[in-house]
Amino acid sequence: MAPFRFDTSYARLPEALFARVAPTPVRAPRLVIFNQGLAAELGLGAAEDWAALLAGNRLPEGATPLAQAYAGHQFGHFTMLGDGRAVLLGEHVAPDGRRVDIQLKGAGRTPFSRMGDGRAALGPMLREYLVSEAMHALGVSTTRSLAVVATGEPVVREEVLPGAVLTRVAASHIRVGTFQFAAAKRDREALAALLAHTIARHAPEAAEAERPALALLEATSRKQAALVARWMGVGFIHGVMNTDNMTLSGETIDYGPCAFMDAFEPMTVFSSIDRQGRYAYANQPVIAHWNLVRLAEALLPLIDPDETAAIDMANAAVQRFPALFEAEWLAQFRAKLGLATAEEGDRALVEMLLSVMRDTGCDMTGGFRALAEGAAWPVDAADQAAFAGFEAAWAARLAREGTALPDARARMLAANPAIIPRNHRVEQALAAAGEGDMGPFERLLAAVTRPYAPRPEDAPFRSPPLPHERVLATFCGT
Structure with missing residues (x-):
């Protein structure tokens, strides 16, 4: 039996939206970690050699490998991009009918690689595996990780590092930047096909709307409001909220310089490349709104042939985002405080607590769990x-x-995690894995995937860092 059941609808879109390219084989693939639980959930079949399959050395039956094209506003600057080191093997259809992308990250050069080597280092791939699985356990919509395979080859960054390939599982990899790419190319056919494809996968109700493009924009706004509110509730800081890192599915994607806040401070930034604090914790809802405006711009030709009318309708849709986010944010923090009803003064109550936490340097996760x-x-x-x-x-x-x-308090135990992937613990685990010791990584993974029901042996993972353990900067790993 083939391990995957592929039916890749994205490959049937206009070829302006992707490039057909196979993964580049690696020297000595070795399975470092495999997500048996996710494999069972997806109904994956047996494979003779998962390492070779998920390193790209052998294509699974039915695969239609391709690299997706997209654009993006990166720190506010528009750039034409694409999968420079990732190859979509195909769309796996699970037994329950759910369709997911199976993508190899670090699979070699593609036509979109520019000057990159198309490869990835072991540490950042293990980081994505760990944090994405932790986010799933926290109840945050996210891409997930099926496996990490060591390549047996070095990658050169600021130093020579062991190479690896991550298998990422996603509802899709369609981004705001995917629509921006088609719009920038002025390819009406590709834009319309992408719209129909995205609606079919992520907002089927929009197909029946009078203006499907507008309905998709509204659906995406609702998903992003819910997603970013969840981030805020667990103290997660994405780090690179570029438009190419906002999905139409509403999943968190790209775990580069992401981090979780320890002491509560709204303007916390970890990403080493975010020197102006654009993507600080408190700015995340503002940036989500900004990104949605960029999606609206790309969709204008499909909203209405009259540009003025299209702008008016799109503007009205995106201006509802702050209210959507406010409602989701309040729902998150009401749950964190065990409130079962809504009162007008609830925001002031939450802000009173957050203000005291900020002024006292209180640990966010520890404070709410206490x-x-x-x-x-x-x-x-x-x-x-x-x-x-x-x-x-x-x-x-x-x-x-x-x-x-x-x-x-009984309700609050299910809304306030005891354990998050604290930055210092993540760095310690990755350092050990780089030396060949996966024990610390596996223990941390076990702890962060039980965030609301910690075991006695997980107690060390609950503590915030000591002063000398604090991680002040995180890196994208590219």
Whole structure:
């Protein structure tokens, strides 16, 4: 039996949207980690040699390998791009009918590689595997990772590193930048075909709308509002919210310089290339809105033949995003505080807590989990009193809706993780893996994929970093 059941609809789109290219074989493929749970979920069959298959040394039956073309505003600057080191093997159809992309990241040069070598290093690929699986466990919509295969070949970055290929599983790899690419090419046929394809995969209800392109824009806005609100709720900072990293499926994609916040500080930035703080934690909803405006621009020719009318309709659609996000953000933080109803003053209550957390340097994850567990605030003794005002307001709010504190805390345990992939732990695990020791990585992976129900042995992964362990910058790994 073939391991995959491929039916690649993307390969039937106009060829302006991709380039047909096969993965470049590697010297000595070796399976470093394989996601048995995800494989079972997708109904994957057996493979004689997963390492060779997922390194690109052998094409699975039914594969139609291609590199997708897309554009993107990177830190605000428009660029024509494409998969420079990733090859889509095909779309696997799971037994339940779900369709997912199977992509090899680090699979070699493509026509979009420009000056790149098309390869990836082991550390960044393990990082994506770890963080994407953690995000899935946290309940955040995300691409997932099926495997990491070591290539037996070096890659040269600032130093010589071991090479690897990641197998990424996604609802699709269609991005805002994919539409920008077709629009920039002024290829009406490709743009219309891409619209129909995307609606079929991600917003089938839009096909029946009077203006399908507008309906897709509205559906994408709703998905992105929900996604970014989830990021904010767990303290996740994407790091590179370029338009080529915003999917139409509403999944988180690209785990380059991403990181999780320790001490709560709204303007936290980790990405070494984000020198102006464009993609800081607090800016993420603003950037999501900005990216949606770029999607609207690309869709204008398909919204209405009258450009003025199209602009008016698109503008009205994207201007609803702040309200959509506000509703999703409040839902996240109400859940984190155990609130079962909505009151007008709830934003002020949440902001009161976040303000105290910021002023005291309180750990975000630890602070909310302490509330859920009824534990002491994870701050110095001198700062404990700073939370008294919030605690009184919170108790009064719970009383008004008739929720007993134990009932609120029972709900909060499912909304506030005890464990996140803390940056210092991730770096420690990757450093050990680079030396051939996968033990720390496997222990961390086991912990972060049980974020709401930690085991006793997971206790070390709950602690924020000591001063000398703090990670101040993360890197994209390209």
